[in-house]
Amino acid sequence: MQAPTVGGVRLPKGSGETIRLPRGASLTDFADKINANPASLVQVLFHLGEMVTATQSVSDEVLELLGTEMNYVVQVVSPEEEDRELLDSFSISYGEDEGGEDDLEVRPPVVTVMGHVDHGKTRLLDTIRKTNVIETEAGGITQHIGAYQVATELDGNERLITFIDTPGHEAFTAMRARGAKSTDIAVIVVAADDGVMPQTVEAINHAQAADVPIVVAVNKIDKEGANPAKIRQQLTEYGLVAEEYGGDTMFVDISARQNINIDQLLEAILLTADAALDLRANPNMDAQGVTIEGHLDRGRGPVATVLVQRGTLRVGDSIVAGDASGRVRRMVDEYGEDVEEAYPSRPVQVIGLTSVPGAGDTFLVVDEDRVARQIADRRRARERNAELASRRKRVSLEDLDAALKETSQLNLIIKGDNSGTVEALEDALMKIEVGDEVELRVIHRGVGGITEGDINLAIADNVIVLGFNVRAEGKATELANREGVEIRYYTVIYQAIEEIEAALKGMLKPEFEEVELGRAEVREVFKSSRFGTIAGSLVLSGEIRRNARGRLLRDNVVIAENLPISSLRRFKDDVVEVREGFECGFTLGNYSDIKVGDIVETFEMREKPRD
Template identity: 65%
Template sequence: MREAPQLGGVSIPRGDGSRTIRLRRGASISDLADKLETLTNFSVQPGALVTALFHLGEMATATESLDEATFQILGEELGYKIQIVSPEDEDKELLEGFGLDLEQELEDEDDSDLEIRPPVVTVMGHVDHGKTKLLDAIRKANVVAGEAGGITQHIGAYQVWTEHDGIERAITFIDTPGHEAFTAMRARGAQVTDLAILVVAADDGIMPQTVEALNHAQAAGVPIVVAVNKVDKEGANPAKVRQQLTEFGLVAEEYGGDTMFVDVSALNNVGIDELLDAVLLTADAGLDLRANPNKDARGVAIEAKLDKGRGAVATVLIQSGTLRVGDAIVAGTAYGRVRAMHDENGEAVEEAAPSRPVQVQGLSSVPRAGDTFLVTEEDRTARQIAEKREAVERNAQLAKARKRISLEDFTRALEEGKVDSLNLIIKGDVSGAVEALEESLLKIEVDDSVQLRILHRGVGAITESDIDLATIDNAIVIGFNVRPDVKARERAAREGIDVRFYSVIYSALDDIESSLKGMLKPEYEEVQSGVAEIREVFRSSKFGNIAGVIVRSGTITRNAKARVIRDGVVVGDNLAIESLRRFKDDVTEVKTDFEAGIGLGRFNDIQIGDEIETIELVEKPRG
């Protein structure tokens, strides 16, 4: 391979700005060097690129994951366009490397391969408007009673059967959490769904989360059926709800629009059958709900948790194909063989067709809510895909965590000392809650003097290794609906590690925000405490010049910080009232309208008519 030409004293092939280099998220300088070699057929040493980056005011090692902005700067210098591949494209390319082109697979399907599948419905709306109660009424089960703070903390998926036009039809429901901190998971719910039920309380009307849920559903391009709940409650006004929603493009059929509104009472089981009919009518009218059941299964992990007796358990929704016990599957960075499957009632099932939600056992680890899953022919392929995804994810996290720092900033940071940081380890019972908590914590706004670092997040009980990590990095451990095991509890007590437990997400957010604000260095502002006018200047061989003054305002205190002002201009700053006397007595303070003698130490440039101003530094309260 040829030697590259010199650029800035190092050997790097120069581009003309027209060629594009595609890099994955979290790539390193070594990856860029490999891509340059392939593109130009020149030998490129990673060290040369490190040097080039150094000259641009950035420091990085050859194997360190870099962010997009750093690559853009380096690419511009070298004459190449650097394109960071999106996570979706990245995963698509990864799967294509294993001979799995999912888009092509769908295109190749013939109409004769497709069979009708049940609609997948997401129930969305404002907290307290009765989404969970509505699902209770639909599936005759009580979920609300077990929820902390009355708020749904987990995503669940259920299938119900109803008679429609004399035929028994299935509908799959996804229950998305209600609190605003779960926005990310609610958005995921809208992405896997065919149709959304927007629940609005008839006595409450449109609320912020109603609009938020509506935006998610509209962004996903899914039809919406509105369930006007609590119609039998005092003060209920279903007509007002219909009127309010017209502003958001949802016009009721009775007003000449095409959105079905159904008045229901989840508490008293009113209007439930009509709501299910409306769902099926809307689905049949505007959607082509068909999938090929005769192939390897593809779908989405709706939720996942670590079960003490069963290991990693994932609730998956099959979108096409049929999932069977014994299949080799990969879901995100988790892989394994399907050891057992259960439906929402805990009944064992041998196979699951499209639109069927099932709980799957047998995965190596806990996938994240929203991870796609697919069946592979061999266990080895599933493992390799999972390992590659994990490596990509780890590099992306490292790039995200890397704080870009210029040489000037680096020098300044060394001079000023380390930036304060609050280190956290988050453990929760389900992956969706952990992810939502992490996202919400990272949105807490404090100034740049304090950093929030999440060192580790995971699903399951707090373990001894979590405490070890917290000990090394002086971190706080947050347990969300989980507790430490015996060894971890003893280790935490021995090491003095702060372990906090929460069951409602906003309690955790409030505590961490308070802790962060408590870490902020106090801000001080200057407050004038006294002003004295110099009436006379006494010369002393022993003490220098002494100012004979009269105090015009406030109080002059010995040892107070002071400055000398002449004609409105500061002529002496950062001084101190080193001596303060009234007649022959030393005093600690002199109040307004009293005379005194003031010595300012070695500062002797004082004249009659000058003002001596004393100041105090007062801590400003944080907002």
């Protein structure tokens, strides 16, 4: 069979065999697999309308296109397969218990609580573990995943349940999906007075996709308008049929605020686990599991919350979690108490890693630190290549002119308090649709405070820096102010999404215009120890409105600008507004130079609609 040619370039001979390549592979990697010259592959792609260098990470589509032309079947290896092959090369098996049936012991169920925002997930977990976490969270919304164990009783025996608290807002879909994958049972919280909402459906879909049993907690049954029967009816549309209706899903009517039926919910979780699942693991092996979250602590360094899924994790173990490695120097539980050993289904915070792992990264214990470092380095290189390939825009010969022209681009650096939040925020931002004229690009993301290095990168690339629950360090703030780098701080995720979307649409800095509300003439001036200087006035036109802005005119000359109408009274009554022809008394903030005969003009600033 003659070797095929494209544009006069003779291609290596292929006979339909499969070539396995990792994500983000280069043409050099491809050439090594088929014993070809990388330069010839560059030439082939050039004739196919793709401009790619030999060492550049390329996308899956380009690899498959090249394979088709050369009569090879290109198989891009999934991240899971890549990881499995990597661990196989170190003779490490992941994802299965060692030993036989006799080595397996019963472990507690791992439960994920999901549902619509403001339906009471955090309040429920708060009631279960008898502590208060709601008040510390911005906007009452859970901003990152937490994990903890609680003890309860079933048939006179004390049983443990592990809870993973996944965020409820839709922007955290990526993290919530991961929460479902690392769980045994999903508890879907639905407010009895609100009904099934879009995020409720999304949570059900995640749980069903992960093939985990579902327990439904119908919350807020103490509120007026609560209708638990309606919730049961609505959920039948999504395949969740209550046991009393002949189905196999347990529904429990609860009130997290009033602590009603919480014990029955815990019992339902255990009964579902016993009936539907075989929850056993081998505690007598090297620990393996999943990272729930990671963050950078100022005093302790990188801290990872991990869930042990099999084996026992001990202080002193060499560990690799995602592309982070290290030795377990210390472990603490959800109450900050030191833990020496963590058994299956136990969540603990691990201190001693060299960097912050990502939410959802697998972790495992290896024999020595050197092996842990090698696995972490290989994973880091693989992720970097895949990232470069996904970010690189394909430039074909047809649109080369357009690519060379300057495009509107908003560059971002994202820093956050933990890896799951950073990933979820980036994921949500990249889904913003604003058309082809504007492009959003995240050039760096990381965990921890905003550093001088971040600011220097921002200066070079004309970047906006987003800080999510983190602040800039001292010298970084000075450098940013000196160089004019914009740093934006957020504590609620959808505020960040809305502002970036507004920036992309050119609406971040809206234009305002002054709208006159009314004019009043000062007839008397009173001094009050409580309120300050009060202007007793007659409204000449329009209206005087509390909290509006005012300017003081004396003989048609502006004496003071932008004064707040901070209190407004008509006789002894506090009022919101006083209309034309009526008398009133008001103060202009702390301003006291008011005289009889002065005119006060009030106005408000209104946003001008953009064309």
